[in-house]
Amino acid sequence: MQLVVGRIGRAHGIKGDVTVEVRTDEPELRLGPGAVLATDPAATGPLTIESGRVHSGRLLLHFEGVNDRTGAEALRNTLLIAEVDPQEVPEDPEEFYDHQLVDLDVVTVDGTQVGRIKEIAHLPGHDLLIVTTPDDREVMVPFVAEIVPEIDLAEQRAVIDPPPGLLAEPAEDDGENGAAGKTEDGGK
Template sequence: MQLVVARIGRAHGIRGDVTVEVRTDEPEVRLAPGAVLATDPATVGPLTIATGRVHSGRLLLRFEGVTDRTGAEALRNTLLIAEVDPTEVPEDPEEYYDHQLVDLDVVTVDGTPVGRVTEVAHLPSQDLLVVARPEGGEVLIPFVAEIVPTIDLDAQRAIVDPPPGLLDEGEAV
């Protein structure tokens, strides 16, 4: 299974370094030197990471064969894609890959059906489960332990304990 793990940003310096927007909880594994990543657009890659370092709070990568600023600028906005075993799970039992959450049935703690997870939206402040309602429309559920106390992958179900108004029609999320 392929997962997007980063997006290449602007060039940094003159030696081929680029900034990256990390999209994985395991950058030390997925974006380590020697990692070979597919790309989108596919015509750019695959790319092999030569070096990586943090500078002013941003991850900088350099790829094999990219030795100057011009080469680095040509990579801007390219998505980096890692091949991941679909049975692999994160080390932390409280973390999940997006593909594990998509298509889970969502029910309240009392068993009332809410809908089905269609995607996980990663926002700067927190992640949201995008849940398609059976009657149409969707609801955005903050993916925090207080609201989503249980993820049962064996039963393919997420149990939610929503605050008042979260699931009501016509109210803001």
């Protein structure tokens, strides 16, 4: 199974280093020296990580054969893809790989069907479960214990306890109040 574990950003310096937007909870495992990664677009890979370091809070990687800024710039926006054994699971029972969560049914604590997990968005503060509802809406559910108290892989479902408004359908905009919240005198 293939997982996107990062996206190459800007070149850093003149020796071929690149910044990387990390898209994995295990960067030390997936993005460590010696890791061989497939790429999207495929024409740029596979890439082998020669070295890596953190600089000013950003991960910098150096790939074998990329030894100047021009080569590094050519890799910008390339997705880094790791091959992962589908049977592999994290050591912590409270952690999950994206592929374990995608396609799980989502139900509320009272059993109401919400939809299916389409993807996981990794944000700096916490992850979001992107859930597609039966009427093809997307709902973003913060993947925190207070809102997602149970992941049952055996039953292939995620149980959520949504706060008020999380699952509400978006309000219809009738177009008449395009400047909602402003007064006629410009909001003064």
